[in-house]
Amino acid sequence: MPNLSDEGNQLVQDLAQRHGLSIDAVTHMLLAVYNGNGTMAQFSHPEFGGSGQWMRGGMTMVSDLFNNQLKCRVDNLCSDISNALATHQRVPFSGSFQSQNQGGSSAQSQAAGTIGSANSLFVADASSNWWPSEFGPPAAIGSQNNVRYAYFPASRRLAVTTGGDVWVYDTLNHNIGGFSQQQGVGGSINFTSQFGTVDLSTLPVISPAGVPQPSKVASVDNAVSESSCEVNPSPVGPPASPSGQEDILATLDRLGGLKEKGYITEEEFATKKAELLSRL
Incomplete structure (x- = not known):
């Protein structure tokens, strides 16, 4: 479970006092709403009557189906949490x-x-x-x-x-x-x-x-794009120095790793290998 920052602790205390709930219950719901991208929550806590679900804009379900007072309490708390999360969110709740x-x-x-x-x-x-x-x-x-x-x-x-x-x-x-x-x-x-x-x-x-x-x-x-450019091949340089040879061998090792992980094909590896070896 992630730790709350000073701002998070202050928010939980304020919400607990405002809604008449324990710190543990509010913290539980805070994480549930966050995991629901700030717009929904699946929760399970005794102070909310056990398990339930909430969705911003109209749906609140609790185990005690006819307890409208509890539904209203959950909806009000989750709405406050949702608003607070949106205010403190640094990265948009964009997807996965x-x-x-x-x-x-x-x-x-x-x-x-x-x-x-x-x-x-x-x-x-x-x-x-x-x-x-x-x-x-x-x-x-x-x-x-x-x-x-x-x-x-x-x-x-x-x-x-x-x-x-x-x-x-x-x-x-x-x-x-x-x-x-x-x-x-x-x-x-x-x-x-x-x-x-x-x-x-x-x-x-x-x-x-x-x-x-x-x-x-x-x-x-x-x-x-609609445009394209022609790339001229690089001229062949002088034979590699000893340090250059070490760089080429290290590059070959990295290429081998890419091939083993499936990031490049056998044909691509062979082409690049032949190019590098020609410089030795």
């Missing part, structure tokens, strides 16, 4: 990733792991943020199998991890809405955007330092 693999399993999530950095009523748990800190809070997160995603539309970045290294992609002009992974772990990873279904390996890979890494960089910006 819907990830689905071929076997049908999926995971969907708001950016709950960054609840503190997304809303000033909570204290962020930095240990749950596996993506580069300079990106701030993601608009949405998701996971399937052992792959996790975090999407940062403001900076056009997508972070992906399999539990070890974090790969950062330039999302170009895509508005990403979901992911799918074929044939289980290690299979090709696709994402959906306004352009349809796109292979993740077509996005440029950006290192944490912001330096592009070897990958198949298919510029969707150019693909969807």
Whole structure:
């Protein structure tokens, strides 16, 4: 359970006094409304008659179906919480990733792991943020199998991890809405955007330092625009120095990792490998 900030604690105390409820009951409902994107809640607490549901604008359900006084009390509290959350929300309640693999399993999530950095009523748990800190809070997160995603539309970045290294992609002009992974772990990873279904390996890979890494960089910006440009091949330079040879070998290792994770194809790897080896 995330910790409340000073603002959050003050809000809970004010609402508890205003509605005649305990601190625990108000805190429980605060988290329930937040998890419902600020507009709905599923709750279960003795002071609300057990389990129930609330939706902004007209629906309140409690276990005691004919207890209209309790319904009104829940509705008033949730409405106050919803308004407070909207006031303190730093990142819009925008959506989540819907990830689905071929076997049908999926995971969907708001950016709950960054609840503190997304809303000033909570204290962020930095240990749950596996993506580069300079990106701030993601608009949405998701996971399937052992792959996790975090999407940062403001900076056009997508972070992906399999539990070890974090790969950062330039999302170009895509508005990403979901992911799918074929044939289980290690299979090709696709994402959906306004352009349809796109292979993740077509996005440029950006290192944490912001330096592009070897990958198949298919510029969707150019693909969807009406203009195009001709790129002349680079002239062949002199043989690589010893330090340059080490850089080339390190690049080959990174390419091998991309291929093993399914981010580039065998053909793409072989083409880039031949290009790099020709410089030795």
